Structures are given as structure tokens and as C-alpha cells.
Amino acid sequence: MLQLKIFKMITFFNILVVINLCFNLSASSTNEIKHQIKVIHKGISLTEHTECILVELQDEEGKPQEFYMDVESVVCGDKQCRVDLVRIYWDKFGRYDRLELPEGIELEKAGGEFFSAIDYDKLNTILKDKNSPLQDVYKSEIVGTIASEGIDAMTGATILVERSAYVQGAVWTCYSLWHWAHSEAKKIIRNITGDAYSISELQYLLQQNNHQHFAIEQLTRRKDFSKRTNELMLRAIEVNTELLKPSLPYWENAPKLIYLNAMQQLIPHANKTNRLLCFNAILQTSQNPSPDFFNELNLPVHKLTYQEIDLFLRILIEKNGITQEGISQLFALLYSNDFLIARRVFWFLKEQKLSKLQEHQINKFHQKWKDKL
Template sequence: MLLKAQVYFILTLPFWLFFHNGGYSISENLIIIEHKVFINHPGEKGLVPAILVEVKNEENLPIQYYMDVESVICLEAVCKVIPVRLFWNNIGAYKKYELKARETLEKYEADLFEPQDYLKLQTILSNSNSPYSEVRLNDVLTVVNASNSDNVDAVSGATALVLDDKDTVPGAALTCFTLWHWANNKDIINQIKKISTLSASNAQILEFLEEENLTYYFMGLEALIDRGLYDRLFLDIIHNRVKNENKLIRPTVDYFETAPSEVYFKCIKELFIYGEVAQKTAAIKSLQNLESPISRDYLDCFSESKLQIESFQVLSYYLELMLEKNPDSLKITNYILPLLDENIVIARRVYWFLEHQQLNETQQKIVNYFAKNHKEQL
């Protein structure tokens, strides 16, 4: 949980040794903000207090974050602990680590990291799908590297964990475990996203919504919800993206559902009219789950749009919605009746719907005629 922040300008720079060139570098005249946070780490008991540092550029936009952590969770005072500075970008993706000049990381029994070990550690920390994501601290107490069964990692213990050589620094499993769970920590990532979202201007939110990286899009939606923004400028960008990208449907519909009623109904109708099968289905499901009443005129107007009758899924959900929210609508019935001439799968679904509607004499004759001609298929 975020507690407080303190703003100050960087005047002088500490001398840090770079082991990776990715991301941004701290330079003079950038604004930094300290955020006191409490973080869960699987190797620690309870929440760990820490300082997450936000780095802003001259446009007041976060460009990176960093945090100083301990290199290893020390057990039984047998390991050397040094500070390691971890860096993330403004959406919480890990970028690099740094050590102070003349500081070195150690392996088991005081063996020092070699140059290639530092490079491998960077690769390990950058892998969000690392095997360390499923590893518990107890599993690391005794680790046998898969490529060298005689090489014992970390400190003694009862549990043996086998890792591929590419997934660990031999002799430093505890350091890899500790730093990986800091670099890829969900609490830290969520805090970074939250802070970056709060810092963004409305103009920057527009840029978020157009970013290829979907994380920015999701952050943009959260910012719009927090600020109660449903202007056409934002909605046009959102509609243009969601109609073509299925991964955006659920969070976008969630955003629509927080809008004032007039905006919500308009957005859902547009999603249905201009979207593909997944978008139409999501629009219908949102209306089905709506607890407040929906006007008959609004539901009738769906018959004015081109229903994708080639999609049995869309048609079926559409008829369920009309049966539940708009029964016995003359307009819907007249729209649906011609679909009895479609293929038997669609026509049969339409027939079952019409069986539950109040029909006039002419409509009933059409339904009876269909039933007579297809009685063996119903």
C-alpha cells in the first residue's frame, strides 16, 4: 500500500557500476519522487518496507523507476549481502540492475561472480517466465545444477531443486531467487502502473490508448475510469481499437459499464453494430447482465443493424437477450421471421424463439408452415 511521497531534484549522482545498458539512465535535472511502499516477497515473512523511486522528465512524465534491495536473503549469516539497484520502465517492466562501484556478488562458499555470471543474471531477471516464479525459498536451500550434479547451490538443506544451466547462475541460486522475485514482483509492478497512471495528463492518456503495448491501453482505461472521463475524443480511439482487437474487449466493456447510462447504451450499440462476432457477443452479454431496465425502443433498434446471421453464437445470444429483456416485440418478430428461410440450424433456433412470442395470425401461419415442413428436424 502506498503511504507517502517526497519530491526533490537530483543535484549530484552516486557512482554506480552499470552491468546492462537497457532503459534510461539517471541524469541531472530530472525530478525524483520517493514512494514508501510495503511489498510481499516470497522469501520474507510479512510485508517488507521499501522506497520505490519515481523518475520524471521535464514534461512531468514518469520515465523509469528504481528500488534498492538486498542481493540475497541471508540465512544463518553465511552470505555476503550487498545493495542492488533494480530499474523498471514506466509500466513496470524490469529493465536492468546496477551495483555500486567495487561491489561484487558472491556465490556459495565466497566464490565471486565472473563477468559472464553478471550477464546471465541480467538474462534471468529479464525472463518473466523464469522457473524461479514457481520456486519457494525452501526449495533453494539445496540446489543441484542440472548441468553439473557436483555443483551445490546456496546453503545446505533437505530439498534439492534441479534447474537448467540457462536458468540459474551455478552456486548462486539464492541470489537469483531473491533478485528475480524483486525484479518481477507483482506488488511493485502494480504500484508502478498506479503511479504512472496518476501522473499522466489527459493528453498522455490519449497516447496510452493508442500504444501498441496493451499494458498502456489498460492503464489508460483505468485512468479514464478514475477521472470519470467519457469524452468522444477518448471513445472514438477506444472504438477503433476494440472492434479489431479481441484482447481489449473485456476491459473496454468494463469501462463502458462505468459510464453514465446514455454513454453506456450508445457505446454498447456501436460495439454490436461495428464489431465482429466476439464484440457483438460481449455487447449482448453486457446488456443481459445489466440490472437496470432497458427501454423497448433501445432493444428494438438492434433490428435496424445488420445481425451476423452466419454466426449461430451471435444469433443465439441475441435471441436470449430479446426473450429476456424485450419479449413479444412486434418489430423484433418481423425482423426474425425471414430467418426461417436460412439454413436449418439458424432457422430451428429462430423457430424455438418464436414459439415463446405472442404472434398475430399471419405470423403464426408462417411459423406453423415451417413446423410442418421441418417436423422431423425440430
């Protein structure tokens, strides 16, 4: 009887072990997803992609939590560098998070010297800087010489990057890792995360200060031009005017009516910078607004700078937006305190079909300022 009880206990224990093992295997397979990707690494090739394995780590709900990729620590330009396999982590929005080394591995500087704690801190700071000067340097501009700093160096003749942009004696390492951390993997990560979010979740992020750029990017990619998203987009831009620029691709890809309605709402209340952005967008758009669009724009022409006026007049010409109503509004600018604006408008109006009264005003302006025209 005792033996039977022991046998049952052992059997039950074994079943629990199997269940636990199966659960762990299942959790592992669902929480770690491997993506085969191709990226351009400036230190390897400017034209040919390198195949990599990007690993997605998911949370309990199956949403992306973070990503990592195992890469070579250095793309060696002088064939004398020590190369180790290291792991780069990004957060779910494609921002570099950290660098991890295998146990027993240390990064090396010139002369076989290992990185110090200060060097690792500096490297981490460098990798977090998405605008590092390293982004503009080509591999051919970095040359390792034993005479200068040893196996991983930059020659004195070709120092094109300030010293704060790299760890002394480890230029190749900093250069290689930075271009891994800021490769196309970032965009791929953002898109994977974007695909994992519903439209309503992206709309929620659009209302949060920290992730609005991501939300705009992904809603544009998902082509969600719903009324709710339009309203949230306009509201977000109203609160934070810096969001107008990243939102332009969204409006450009929207149906024509949505695009024109957004421009009519954004332009009148925009600052100079954003108004110029909108004007340039209209100049380049394939949406082709009708003349009525310009009549209904409610543009505060008396507040515009010369640059804005010049661009707006170019738009009217190229987009066939010239109307009698628009011409009448522009006549007021002949009396602008800024003579450059008045002169620019004069030459524009002189080429238009005018009423007799308007022709009289043009002639009067010409007589007064003919020596400056």
C-alpha cells in the same frame, strides 16, 4: 587594495558555491521522490504485504522518468542462500528495465560460483518476460538441496519450470527477482505516472501505438468520459481491434447513455471475438439496457455464429430485451444453413408471444424437423 580585491573574489566564489550547492540540493529533492508502498511477494507471503521504498526519478519538468527499488536478491527457501541488496529499475510505464548491483557485489549460484556474463544476460531476459512460468510456481514447490545443485537449486523431484525460465543453479534468485520486478509495484508506478499526466496528454497517448493500453487504463481510472475521449477511444478501437477488451472497463464505468451508445457502435462492425466480448459485457453489466437498445443495435444476425446467437438470446431473456421487432428479425434464422442455429432460435421463439402467422411458421418448422429437435 589587492587584499580587498582578493577578499571580494573569495567572497564571490563562496557565494557561487553556496548557490550551486543549494541548487543541487533543490534539484535532488525535486527529482528524486520516495514512495512508501506495500506489495505482495509470492516468495515471502501470499497474503501479507511487504513494505518497500519505491524511488521515482523525475525529469526537468517534474514528470516521472524511471523508478527503482532496492530489494534482497533472493528470498531464500532453504536458508542457505547468500542474500545481497540489489536495485531493480522500471520505466515510467512500470515495465522492468534493468538490474543494478552495488560495486563489488556479484550474484552467486550453487557452490559459491559467481554469475557469468551469459548468466546475467539470461537473468535479464527472464526478468523482462512478464509471462514467465515463474509466475505460476509457489515457494513451496521450489526446494534447495545441496545434493542436487547446491545452495540455490531446484530438486529433481519438483522441476515444475522449464530450464529456460531460470539460471542453472540460481532458481531462488531468478524466482525472487522476477516476483519483485512483476509485483504490485508495476501498477503503482503506472498510477503515479498517470497522475502526473493531464487528460490532454493521456488523450495524446491514446493516439500513439506504443502507449494506448496505458492511456486507456489511466483515462478509465481518472473517470474521464468527455466527448473527446469517447471519440478517441472508439477511433483507436476501430484501427486496432485488440484494444476493445482493455477498453471494456472504461465503457462499463461510463454513464449509461455513453455505455449504450458505444456498444451500439462497436458490436455491428466487430469481429466474432470482440462481439462475444461485448455480449458477455452486456450480460454482466449493471447498466440494464432498454428493449429499444436491442432494436437499434443493427445486429447482422445472419452473420453470427451459433455461439454468438446463443449468447445474444440469453441476453434478450435476462435483460428483458425481447420485442416484436426483434422476434421478427430472428424468424429469418429458422432458414439458416446452420441447423444448430435454426434449432436454437426455434426453441427460443416457441416460448415467445407470437402472431398467428408466426405461430404457423413455427409449426411448419416443427413438422419439417421434428425428428431432429
